[in-house]
Amino acid sequence: MTLTPHDQLILSVYIVTFVTGLPANILAFYTFSVKVHHKPAPIDILLLNLSVSDLIFLLFLPFRMVEVLSGMRWVLPYFLCPLSNFIFYSTIYISTLFLMGVSVERYFGVAYPIRYKINHKPMYAIMASVFFWVISTAHCSIVYIVQYQKPGNGTQNVSICYEDFTKEQLNILLPVRFEMFLVLFCTPFLITTFCYISFIRILLSLPNISRRRKQRAIGLALGTLLVFNLCFCPYNISHVVGFVKWQSPTWRVDALLPSTFNACLDPIIFYFSSSDVQNRVRNCISGVLGRIRAIGFCKRPSSSLHSYQADTEQL
Structure with a gap:
């Protein structure tokens, strides 16, 4: 089947993300696993979970490649359709929450250093990690609810995966998408922005830290905020547009492409966050x-x- 230029672009993004992101995240996963096993630190636990999320996303990405190669039609067993979409969307919001968690850790480390050292317990990071996984997967379970919702005409186009929604499906889906925009994107983004701006302001005022370390820490903070804007903002804006117009935007697939790149951009954050990496x-x-x-x-x-x-x- 001849692919359109649009499908070729989507496939290229998927391939580049898979080829670059998989080895980088495997390396990060191994490094943080060793660190957590020997001396668990909260930020290492958060970064380990983030690498696990990216690896799960990358392992299911070939299913999306097959869909593109088939002309955006679902030719695989049908149960893989909601499963792959559930993984795809869950890992997006798992990333936003764990990036928020890392920013909070860094902010507390410079804003309240003494209290941070006293309360620097791995159990808090583990509890936060469980919460992030649960809240993300619980919201994204809407994929299963909508996908198996009986359409009004009593038929379902099984060759199209998670598109061409009926009115009944949109009545369920659009409000949940808007809530995900508020809870799983806006809240982490605002918290991350506050933490990193405060982190930079406090760091610049400290005289006993070398200029090189300040520049690296500031670059990491600004890079994380850039990832938030470039990778997650377009897709979440589609939720708002869809809620206002009460329809699923046709450009939603294009808005998902930047979020795909997150899986190969996270290792850059891992690299600058950990000397072990x-x-x-x-x-x-x-x-x-x-x-x-x-x-x-x-x-x-x-x-x-x-x-x-x-x-x-x-x-």
């Missing part, structure tokens, strides 16, 4: 370069031997 990345790069040099070194004697044999034959 930085060391692990450096070790991986040095290991790969070492293997390349070893392969090149092994080939040199062989090439020299062939050269020697050729010279001997000429003599």
Whole structure:
């Protein structure tokens, strides 16, 4: 089947996200798993959960690729349709909540350092993580409710996955989407913005921190806010537009594309948030370069031997 330029764009975004995001998140998951196992810290627990969410999203992304390759028609077993959409949307809001949690951790660390050290308990991060997973998946279970809602005409187009909603389905779906915009996007975004602006303001006023560390911390804060705006804002704006017009926007698929990139942008946040991730990345790069040099070194004697044999034959 020949893909339209629009479908080619969607497929390209999915492939780039999968190829770059999967190895980066596997590396992050391994690093944070080791850290949490040996010495659990709240921020490491939050980042570990964020990497788990991204990995789940990436593992289900090939189902979306198959859908695009099939001309946006669902050719896989039908039970995978609501499941893949449930995973797709849940991980979006799990990311917003965990990014908010990381911002709160960083803000408390500079605003209330003494109290933060006293109450620096991993159990709080675990409880927050459970809450984030539950509230996200509970909201996104609307996918199952809507997908199996009996349409008014008594038939259901099983070749189209989670599109072409009936009036009855929209009456359920649109209010929930608007609530998700308020609860799962606006609230985390406002809290994250407040925490990082306050974090930057306090950090700039501290004289005993080097300029390089300040610049890196500020860059991380601004980068996280940028991810919020670029990745999550377009999709959530579609909820507002859909609620006002009382219809599912046709450009909603395009608004989802930036949120897809979040899975390969989160590892950048992991890298600048953890020195362990930085060391692990450096070790991986040095290991790969070492293997390349070893392969090149092994080939040199062989090439020299062939050269020697050729010279001997000429003599």
